[in-house]
Amino acid sequence: MATQHSRSAARLMMAPAVILLLGWMLIPLTMTLYFSFKKYLPLRGGDLGWVGFDNYVRFVSSSSFWPAVATTLIIVGGVLFITLILGVLLALLLDQPMWGQGVVRILVIAPFFVMPTVSGLVWKNMFMDSNNGFLAHLWRAFGAEPVQWLSQASLPSLIMIISWQWLPFATLILLTAIQSLDSEQLEASEMDGANWLNRFGFIILPHLARAITVVVLIQTIFLLSIFAEIFVTTAGAFGTKTLTYLIYQRVLESQNVGLGSAGGVYAIILANIVAIFLMRIVGKNLDA
Amino acid sequence: MARAVTNRRKTINTIAAWTIGLLIFFPILWIIVLSFKSEGDAIKTPLQVLGSAWTLESYFVVQERSDYFKHFFNSVTIAVGSTLLGILIAVPAAWSMAFVPSKRTRDILMWMLSTKMLPAVGVLYPIYLLFIRLGLLDTTFGLVIVLMLINLPIIVWMLYTYFREIPGEILEAARMDGANLRAELLYVLTPMAVPGIASTILLNVILAWNEAFWTLNLTAAKAAPLTAFIASYSSPEGLFYAKLSAASVMAIAPILIMGWFSQKQLVRGLTFGAVK
Amino acid sequence: MHIRNALRAATAVTLLIGAAASAETITIATVNNGDMIRMQGYTDDFTAKTGHEVEWVTLEENVLRQRVTTDITTKGGAFDIMTIGMYETPIWGANGWLVPLNDLSAEYDAADILPAMAGGLSHDGTLYAAPFYGESSMIMYRTDLMEKAGLEMPDAPTWTFIREAAAAMTDRDNDINGICLRGKAGWGEGGALITAMSNSFGARWFDMDWNAQFDTQPWKDTLEFFVGMMNESGPAGYATNGFNENLSLFQQGKCGMWIDATVAASFVTNPEDSTVADKVGFALAPDNGLGKRANWLWAWALAIPAGTQKAEAAKAFIEWATSKEYIELVAANEGWANVPPGARISLYENPNYQAVPFAKMTLQSILSADPNNSTVEPSPYVGVQFAAIPEFAGIATDVSQEFSAVYAGQQTVDEALAKAQALTNDAMEAAGYR
Numbered sequence: 002m003a004t005q006h007s008r009s010a011a012r013l014m015m016a017p018a019v020i021l022l023l024g025w026m027l028i029p030l031t032m033t034l035y036f037s038f039k040k041y042l043p044l045r046g047g048d049l050g051w052v053g054f055d056n057y058v059r060f061v062s063s064s065s066f067w068p069a070v071a072t073t074l075i076i077v078g079g080v081l082f083i084t085l086i087l088g089v090l091l092a093l094l095l096d097q098p099m100w101g102q103g104v105v106r107i108l109v110i111a112p113f114f115v116m117p118t119v120s121g122l123v124w125k126n127m128f129m130d131s132n133n134g135f136l137a138h139l140w141r142a143f144g145a146e147p148v149q150w151l152s153q154a155s156l157p158s159l160i161m162i163i164s165w166q167w168l169p170f171a172t173l174i175l176l177t178a179i180q181s182l183d184s185e186q187l188e189a190s191e192m193d194g195a196n197w198l199n200r201f202g203f204i205i206l207p208h209l210a211r212a213i214t215v216v217v218l219i220q221t222i223f224l225l226s227i228f229a230e231i232f233v234t235t236a237g238a239f240g241t242k243t244l245t246y247l248i249y250q251r252v253l254e255s256q257n258v259g260l261g262s263a264g265g266v267y268a269i270i271l272a273n274i275v276a277i278f279l280m281r282i283v284g285k286n287l288d289a
Numbered sequence: 290m291a292r293a294v295t296n297r298r299k300t301i302n303t304i305a306a307w308t309i310g311l312l313i314f315f316p317i318l319w320i321i322v323l324s325f326k327s328e329g330d331a332i333k334t335p336l337q338v339l340g341s342a343w344t345l346e347s348y349f350v351v352q353e354r355s356d357y358f359k360h361f362f363n364s365v366t367i368a369v370g371s372t373l374l375g376i377l378i379a380v381p382a383a384w385s386m387a388f389v390p391s392k393r394t395r396d397i398l399m400w401m402l403s404t405k406m407l408p409a410v411g412v413l414y415p416i417y418l419l420f421i422r423l424g425l426l427d428t429t430f431g432l433v434i435v436l437m438l439i440n441l442p443i444i445v446w447m448l449y450t451y452f453r454e455i456p457g458e459i460l461e462a463a464r465m466d467g468a469n470l471r472a473e474l475l476y477v478l479t480p481m482a483v484p485g486i487a488s489t490i491l492l493n494v495i496l497a498w499n500e501a502f503w504t505l506n507l508t509a510a511k512a513a514p515l516t517a518f519i520a521s522y523s524s525p526e527g528l529f530y531a532k533l534s535a536a537s538v539m540a541i542a543p544i545l546i547m548g549w550f551s552q553k554q555l556v557r558g559l560t561f562g563a564v565k
Numbered sequence: 566m567h568i569r570n571a572l573r574a575a576t577a578v579t580l581l582i583g584a585a586a587s588a589e590t591i592t593i594a595t596v597n598n599g600d601m602i603r604m605q606g607y608t609d610d611f612t613a614k615t616g617h618e619v620e621w622v623t624l625e626e627n628v629l630r631q632r633v634t635t636d637i638t639t640k641g642g643a644f645d646i647m648t649i650g651m652y653e654t655p656i657w658g659a660n661g662w663l664v665p666l667n668d669l670s671a672e673y674d675a676a677d678i679l680p681a682m683a684g685g686l687s688h689d690g691t692l693y694a695a696p697f698y699g700e701s702s703m704i705m706y707r708t709d710l711m712e713k714a715g716l717e718m719p720d721a722p723t724w725t726f727i728r729e730a731a732a733a734m735t736d737r738d739n740d741i742n743g744i745c746l747r748g749k750a751g752w753g754e755g756g757a758l759i760t761a762m763s764n765s766f767g768a769r770w771f772d773m774d775w776n777a778q779f780d781t782q783p784w785k786d787t788l789e790f791f792v793g794m795m796n797e798s799g800p801a802g803y804a805t806n807g808f809n810e811n812l813s814l815f816q817q818g819k820c821g822m823w824i825d826a827t828v829a830a831s832f833v834t835n836p837e838d839s840t841v842a843d844k845v846g847f848a849l850a851p852d853n854g855l856g857k858r859a860n861w862l863w864a865w866a867l868a869i870p871a872g873t874q875k876a877e878a879a880k881a882f883i884e885w886a887t888s889k890e891y892i893e894l895v896a897a898n899e900g901w902a903n904v905p906p907g908a909r910i911s912l913y914e915n916p917n918y919q920a921v922p923f924a925k926m927t928l929q930s931i932l933s934a935d936p937n938n939s940t941v942e943p944s945p946y947v948g949v950q951f952a953a954i955p956e957f958a959g960i961a962t963d964v965s966q967e968f969s970a971v972y973a974g975q976q977t978v979d980e981a982l983a984k985a986q987a988l989t990n991d992a993m994e995a996a997g998y999r
Contacts, residue, residue, distance in 0.1 A: 011385030018382035018445055019397065025438040026404040032415035042996065043414070043638035044656060044955030059995055064984060065963070091309065099303040106556060107549050108310035111317055114545045116499040118516060119537045122523050123320055127530060131802040132814060133332040135319060142334070149802035152973040168313070173556060180556075219443075222405050229501045233523065236627070238750035238966040239804075239973060249410040253631050255959025256638070258414050260995065265411025272406035280399070329838065332813065354602060355623065413635065421641050505628065506635065509643040510592045510620035521623035524809055525597040527832055528816075 030269075036262035044256045056263035065247055070271065072156070073243040077224045077275075079160040080167060081217060087164075088171030088216065089209065095172070096179045106176075113169035121233035124162045125151065129234075155239035163230055167223075171216045178212035179205070218279060225272050244268050317541075324348070324534035331530035347535035355518055357539055364514035364543075366429045367504065368497040371436035372490050375444045378437075380486070383448035384478065388460065398449065401442040409502050420507055427509040435507065436497045443496070444489055451485025452478075484554070491551050498544045515540040588616035589878040591645040594633050596865065597623050600698050600828075600905045601648065604886055607894060611885045617878045626753065630958075637662050637870055644870060645879045649694060651685040651864050651936070655953045658693035664869040664876050666692045666883070673884045677909050682864050685936050685948075694866035695887040698828065699907030701930035702761065702860045704848040705815065705833055706822040707841060710734045710741065714821075724765065724790065724851045724859075727822065731798035734821030743798030745820035746791070749807035750969040752961035757861055757950040758824070759968060760961070763787040765852045765859040769940040770952050770989075775998040777989035779964075779982045783941075788978045792971060804972035816840060824850055824859070827930055830923035831902050847926035849933065855941050861950035862934035864908070907931055956996045960989050 037056055040049040060066060095106060112120070128135045129150035137147035150158040182205065190200050226245050235241045237250060248268060252261030311318075322338065323331045330341035351357065386394045416435070417426075425431030455478065463477045501516040508517060522529065522536040548555065595601045601623070608619045622644070624632060633647045637657060649657070657663050669675050675683075675692065682696040704722070711718055714733035719726070731743030747758040760770070768783035778784060795803050798821075800814060808825060812832055815823045816839040823829070836842040850860035867886060869879045885891060889911055895904045902921050904912070912918050913928045939949040946952035951961065967981040967988075993999050 007389055008391075011389035014381030014385040015397075017378045018401075018441060021378065021438060022401055022404050022441060025441075026407065028419070029407060029412035029415050033412055036414070040997075042955070043634075044660070045996070046660070047638075059991070063991065064988060094302065094306050094309070097302040097306075098299055099306050100299070101303065101307065103552070105306045105310040107552055108314040110548065110552060110555070111314050111545060114495060114499075114548045115317065115541050116501055116516060116519065118501045118519055118523075119541060120316075122519070122533060123316055123537060126524075126533065127320060127323060128316065130810070131805070132800075132810060132819075133530070135335060138334045146801065149805065149973070152802060152804045152969070165313070165316070176556060218402075222402060225406055226408050228410065232627075236751060236962075238969050239975070240970075245408045245410060248408055250959060250962065252410060252413060253634065254962050255992065256634070256955055257959070257995065261411060265408055268408045268411065269406065273403065276399075276403055276406065332817075354605065355621075414639065417635055417639050417641060421639060426641055427643055506632065509594070509636075510622050513622065517622070517624070520625050520628045521597045523597075523625040523628075524807075525602070525625070526599050526809065526828075527812065528838060529809075 033262045033265045036258050037266050039259045041259040042257055056259045060260055060263045065242060069242045069244045069247040076160060077221060080163045080224055081220060083164040084167045084171040087168055088175050091172045092175035092179050095176055109172055110169040112165050117229040118233055120166055121230040125234045151235050152239050155235055155241050159241055167220055174212050174216050178209050182208050320534040320537050323530055324538045326531050328528040328531045347531040351532055351535050355521060360513060360515045360518040363429055363512055364498060367432045367514055368494045370433040371497050372493040375437045375441050379444040379448050383445050383452055386449050387452035398446060401445055405442050427512045429512045432504055432512060435503050436500055440493045440496055444493055447489040451482060455481050487554055491555055495544060589875050590618040590620055591875050591878050592620045593646040594622045594644045595648040596626050596629050615881050640872055642872055645873045645875045646867050646869055648865055649868050652951050652953055654686045654694045655688045656955055658688035662871050663693040664871050666695055669884060673888060677911050679910055681931055682908055686866050694868035695883050696864040696866045696908040697887055698905035699864040700827045701862050701934050702825055702850055703827050703926055703930045704822055704824050706846050707844050708846045709844045710821045718846060718848050721849045722851050724853050727851045728794045735798040740819055742800040742819060743821040745800055745811045745814050745823045747807050748803040748969055748972040749805055750966040752958050752965055754807040755969060756961045756965035761861040761950040762859040764857045764939050767855045767941040769942055769944040771945060773943060773945050775993055777986050779986035784982060804969050827927040847923050849930060857941055858933055860930050860934050862936055956992055960992045963988050
């Protein structure tokens, strides 16, 4: 039972976090909005005056814009799809009794500790390089022509690299959820003659709903702004330019801060659309 | 009552799990192998690589060229500093959200998470200018602040979900006994919240350790962490697989080892309130 | 006597204090290329001579560019010396962001810097960055394979000859590609090669009114020739090959010819890394009979950002690192083949260096590139494989990505050129040229 006293105390305790985040959000956001209406070219003397909505129009009318939005959604969707399916299967497997369970768990979660830059560099050079890479050697050993991973199958390769990094996270959360499943309930259903598929569909999956929600939510937040992996592997070539990467090109490669800032505003809008969409679909799972 | 498990099933599980586990771990294992080879051997076929001589040469070269320990200590300072500062600010916020919830609690939580969606590269110039003004460029302190802010939403959310699991009756009982707010926090809640806080710290140290945009762009020589260390070994002229492997192993080893020792905590702790 | 001693002591103390006060620690941002890594190893020599300490920030090329550009445009002051190229120097110099280097000491002998390099690193006749090493591009070819194909490489071949020779040297069964060229996206990678090549085909980036020229025949000829030749005789997957990938292919004996940076010559002739070290010949980059060759001009140079508090120490470092003495220091320890090339006239007059197999061709290549007059038809920009305007890096990266998609077989030459034309004009319009 909350008293008036504890309510104001609560507000006071929340204040630092809220104020800090408000500042962290508002200061850059205001500056981004400000720059987005300016012709701001650092290499040409900086601020060259107001230009209204020019930057916004130019950013969307660029031939790279819609492909970049599509690429962003494909990467986010693809990685979510792969990590969820494999994550559930892996979590189910790891929950089974076996020898050396602890060690296997360690092996499975290890990619989560690898920096995105390192993982991009390692996959690109030591594995996907079509001349000296491990996969090229493997292909050749079987008499096949090595695959040009990062040019011929650029998006699938990128999705694979990112999924490798995020699979441990999904597996961990799903495993925690599965472990909390009441094993007596499962046994009862087993005795009732429910087969494996039924048990999975009617008991395990509903139990995992909240965990899946959390995985989708957290991963989406991180995946929308994915950058390092693309920067070190394809640098945006072969259709791997995401919205974040396009903004990077405008701000740092083209040195057009105004145009990039307008792109930033679009990225925030896209992120919010995705967030609202997510909330509609999965948000109710978070209550309770 | 434990389910009866036949040895046969356990064997199948073991084989399947180990196969998949090794497959997932293989890229890391392979760079560990390459890091102990000479540059010339590192580009050969896998069988030739395994058959070639082992050497520590790459590690010596990397250590001679760049001061590993300086970068390492910067990484530790930034990761641990930002996490602890974040915890300090998040605990009161999460506590009040969990125990004195209002209609707006969920909205505030969601809003906090949404601040993470701002694309970092779009605000590089504003933040860089701000850092120059405040004299924070190339300081670990500046990075501690930025990474704390980046991860604060995750910290608040994780703590909130842990705190919510603590039954409210215990608090009521403590209040009956005349405990004030401070005592309540210190003696009743904290012990119950320790496992949750520990998991939160673990996850955020990992996230901060691996952050590669701000740590690279806001530092020069003094505050540069391991992410900058790696950037000096990616695709130079000439052969570089062995040196890149050695540098990579050095950059990820500390966090990998920490993760391994605390994996039980991680497996139990990463619930984000997903488990009732 | 006493007084004299006391005076002497006092002077000594003052000198010591003076030396201590002027000893500073400078921060240098540099690229992770071999010559710069070597320079880091000799830092102690600099400290011993001047008392100044050095802190290095060594980064991969793309990260370095992003890092120093952010810092210079915001006047961040994170670095006392930045390693930049021929592209950045004139632009930054024009903006007043770099400390002019027109007052270097007499012993330094600034007049000894190769005119092509000094010209590319100046704005309005003032030197803004001192070349640490310079390069052009040339043909490196396998003498044994050339002989086997029954051909002889002229000193100044044409593209037609190169294409024929490439086809003749190609031996797919033995994993030998007639020619290896950069196809990797990025203005400094595949973009540099195709732009330099287009100069020899009579193409240019812009006409005198800054209109993009990708809709002209010479560009179409360039791309079609390149794609045709690479499909006949190039390695599989050349769309992602840059300098490093080709270097590794050539060193493993998988290329008949390779047209790339002259600095690669010391790598491919180094028996420690290269399996073909004793079978490499050199020739000028090809032409098409139009008066321009397909070689570029580049220098990695050291510059001091305006506003640094340590300009004097920084200047001392630049004088040390780009001096004749530094070259001798490296030569004494690691041999003449490993000294930083392409920066000083005196190096090429040195008989010890003339004995190095690639010295002559490197110099000839450098001398035949003219940044102020790089295209057959007149162009409004300075630069051989780039146009020294701030917008170029962004535009050329986009354009080279379109080209790489052609190399990977994902679109046609015409589609890529149409897109390149549209995006270039669009960006130039945004920047206010048109």
